[in-house]
Amino acid sequence: MNISFWELLSLDFMQRALLAAVFTGLAAPAVGTYLVQRRLSLMGDGIGHVAVTGVALGLITHTSPTWTAVVVATLGAVAIEVVRAKGHTNGDVALALMFYGGLAGGVLITGLGGQSTSLLQTYLFGSITTISPGDVWVTVALAAVVLAVCLGLSPQLFAVAHDPEYAQVAGLRVQAYNLAVAVLAAVSVTVAMRTVGLLLVSALMVVPVATAQQVSRSFRATLVAAMALGIGASVGGLLLAAYASFSANVAPGPTIVLLSLGGFVAAWPLGAWLRSRQRLRAPFAPGEPAAHEVAGHGEGHDHVHGEDCGHLAVEHGDHVDYVHEGHRHAPHGEHYDEH
Amino acid sequence: MHPPVSPVQLSGGTVAIGGRPILRGIDLTVTAGEFVALMGANGSGKTTLVRTITGLLPLTSGELRLFGTPLASYDEWSRIGFVPQRPGASSGVPTSVWEVVASGRLTRRRLLRPLSKADRAAIDHALEVVGLADRRHDGVTSLSGGQQQRVLIARALAGEPELYVLDEPTAGVDLPSQQALAEALGRLKAGGATVVLVAHELGPLAPLVDRAVVLRDGRVVHDGSPLADHEVHDPSFGESHSHHHHANESAPSARHDHAPHLDSPVDRT
Numbered sequence: 036m037n038i039s040f041w042e043l044l045s046l047d048f049m050q051r052a053l054l055a056a057v058f059t060g061l062a063a064p065a066v067g068t069y070l071v072q073r074r075l076s077l078m079g080d081g082i083g084h085v086a087v088t089g090v091a092l093g094l095i096t097h098t099s100p101t102w103t104a105v106v107v108a109t110l111g112a113v114a115i116e117v118v119r120a121k122g123h124t125n126g127d128v129a130l131a132l133m134f135y136g137g138l139a140g141g142v143l144i145t146g147l148g149g150q151s152t153s154l155l156q157t158y159l160f161g162s163i164t165t166i167s168p169g170d171v172w173v174t175v176a177l178a179a180v181v182l183a184v185c186l187g188l189s190p191q192l193f194a195v196a197h198d199p200e201y202a203q204v205a206g207l208r209v210q211a212y213n214l215a216v217a218v219l220a221a222v223s224v225t226v227a228m229r230t231v232g233l234l235l236v237s238a239l240m241v242v243p244v245a246t247a248q249q250v251s252r253s254f255r256a257t258l259v260a261a262m263a264l265g266i267g268a269s270v271g272g273l274l275l276a277a278y279a280s281f282s283a284n285v286a287p288g289p290t291i292v293l294l295s296l297g298g299f300v301a302a303w304p305l306g307a308w309l310r311s312r313q314r315l316r317a318p319f320a321p322g323e324p325a326a327h328e329v330a331g332h333g334e335g336h337d338h339v340h341g342e343d344c345g346h347l348a349v350e351h352g353d354h355v356d357y358v359h360e361g362h363r364h365a366p367h368g369e370h371y372d373e374h
Numbered sequence: 375m376h377p378p379v380s381p382v383q384l385s386g387g388t389v390a391i392g393g394r395p396i397l398r399g400i401d402l403t404v405t406a407g408e409f410v411a412l413m414g415a416n417g418s419g420k421t422t423l424v425r426t427i428t429g430l431l432p433l434t435s436g437e438l439r440l441f442g443t444p445l446a447s448y449d450e451w452s453r454i455g456f457v458p459q460r461p462g463a464s465s466g467v468p469t470s471v472w473e474v475v476a477s478g479r480l481t482r483r484r485l486l487r488p489l490s491k492a493d494r495a496a497i498d499h500a501l502e503v504v505g506l507a508d509r510r511h512d513g514v515t516s517l518s519g520g521q522q523q524r525v526l527i528a529r530a531l532a533g534e535p536e537l538y539v540l541d542e543p544t545a546g547v548d549l550p551s552q553q554a555l556a557e558a559l560g561r562l563k564a565g566g567a568t569v570v571l572v573a574h575e576l577g578p579l580a581p582l583v584d585r586a587v588v589l590r591d592g593r594v595v596h597d598g599s600p601l602a603d604h605e606v607h608d609p610s611f612g613e614s615h616s617h618h619h620h621a622n623e624s625a626p627s628a629r630h631d632h633a634p635h636l637d638s639p640v641d642r643t
Contacts, residue, residue, distance in 0.1 A: 193477060197469060313516060
């Protein structure tokens with residue numbers, strides 16, 4: 036190849052790919068946050084498998100695979116939601132049924148239509164650089180709808196996912212909102228289909244959220260950070276793959292997912308450290324010990340605790356206990372008490 | 375102002391879960407401004423009763439009126455503040471105290487409108503009443519059990535309802551938090567709110583209770599003046615298992631728990 040990296044970026048197909056990456060990176064984690072909140076992280080995967088059948092139907096009927104995928108994925112998502120709502124604890128079984136049925140149906144139908152599976156493969160693992168101008172605008176429009184609903188109805192969707200019974204007593208139509216999330220998930224799966232592919236789509240919905248919640252303490256911060264991480268991963272992954280394509284055959288879909296996972300691996304130790312720090316600094320329950328016990332058993336305590344003494348200071352009622360070697364020392368006049 | 379209509383009127387209420395009758399022939403009228411404690415042993419139907427009152431469980435027979443309106447046509451949900459039992463499992467995404475309390479304001483917010491000044495003031499006030507204003511930005515899971523229970527009360531409070539329905543607010547809550555809880559409920563009562571709460575034991579809430587309704591095996595066995603905790607578990611109410619074991623007590627598990635298990639996909643509530 037004789038063109039530079041910057042010339043590559045200015046090509047039409049690359050610009051379309053970037054546009055699709057931006058919108059996919061924003062929309063998928065937005066829906067994903069609600070799925071993770073409801074502990075349905077794998078729902079995106081289940082819908083992705085169902086959408087395979089939709090794509091295959093589009094391929095053999097020579098209609099747009101995007102639209103058939105939207106329809107079939109939406110039906111699958113509604114089916115998962117209905118079985119989950121009616122079947123109480125057996126939502127995972129419903130997901131499993133969709134996984135296998137969707138994938139098997141898709142491969143079977145593609146074969147029946149005499150199509151080679153290599154065409155299906157561009158939908159399974161994404162082929163963002165072959166996206167047509169028409170598909171770009173469909174992707175952008177669907178992603179914009181998903182974003183508008185996810186952000187506009189966020190107070191309601193948050194309340195329904197956080198505590199469905201409370202939301203129902205507050206007069207919210209819980210089932211309608213749950214169905215809405217299922218449909219949004221189906222739409223964003225098909226939006227992300229061309230970018231990362233149906234088999235990897237769930238990663239873009241879940242991994243940025245998992246990364247964001249390592250450091251966030253609120254739902255809103257998680258949502259915003261997940262969207263930022265999502266766009267970073269999808270655009271960054273695409274650019275990385277484009278840059279690497281000068282020397283090797285690098286597929287953008289897996290690059291995006293691996294970059295996203297790399298973010299999680301980087302954030303996880305930070306999250307673990309923050310959590311253990313918070314646990315150590317949690318205030319002790321108020322109340323003095325029954326007996327007055329002086330630290331050091333009369334031999335004195337030659338170390339003076341203070342702001343910078345290096346020992347962990349934890350709130351305990353109206354004072355501070357210094358924690359070291361399994362003891363809690365509270366200043367008391369000239370000595371320290373065991374608390 | 376609304377005329378002082380009874381917030382809850384349940385007559386002949388019967389509730390079955392998965393075909394099993396749980397509540398039978400319950401008559402319960404709560405008048406405005408009353409502080410009612412629903413008491414009884416585990417499995418006596420207390421929680422089923424509050425879930426019925428809040429419309430979460432359908433009546434098999436009988437009639438429920440909320441603020442004078444039959445349940446089927448009732449839509450003024452902002453007048454009811456529900457405080458469920460503290461969820462055991464946390465949500466999958468970190469959530470701040472403020473966010474949980476703010477969701478209590480949804481009964482008064484229209485779709486797609488940002489929080490108004492009045493909304494923010496009500497949320498701040500609710501956090502102050504339960505004494506958690508300084509923890510508003512902390513994650514809910516970093517709080518103690520009693521503090522989490524107070525967050526749920528603040529959520530109901532933020533909607534400024536007239537009727538509070540609380541399911542076991544003191545269960546598994548340490549004594550200092552129970553006292554903070556009693557203080558918050560005392561302020562609600564002083565403000566003229568109607569309170570219906572489920573309690574296994576009243577503890578620090580005892581001075582607030584105007585009326586006790588004791589359930590046994592899905593029926594009302596006492597309705598009137600508040601009882602001391604030991605009286606609720608009196609053998610004359612037929613409870614075979616309580617905190618007071620007697621030497622001559624026969625098999626303590628003779629009475630089965632009536633809570634149904636909804637595991638199978640064919641079960642319907």
